[in-house]
Amino acid sequence: MLILVAALLLLGVVMGTVAHAPLSFTLVAAAVIGVWLAVFALRERHARRRHTSTN
Structure with a gap:
């Protein structure tokens, strides 16, 4: 769950940067x-x- 929160926080920061x-x-x-x-x-x-071709 902590990884999901961190990913959403990072996405918010990146999207905010792109908007500017x-x-x-x-x-x-x-x-x-x-x-x-x-x-x-x-x-x-x-x-x-x-x-896979060598197997």
Whole structure:
């Protein structure tokens, strides 16, 4: 339960920061995070595929 409260508090702080940031900065930050998540997902998929094919 404490983790949930901490996560919600962090989300509130981040959303409050985004509300005060310029729109262009917010869009660039969102794009960077999206690319980072896509690269992470591709690396995980590649690692999982390689791991299961050797078994």
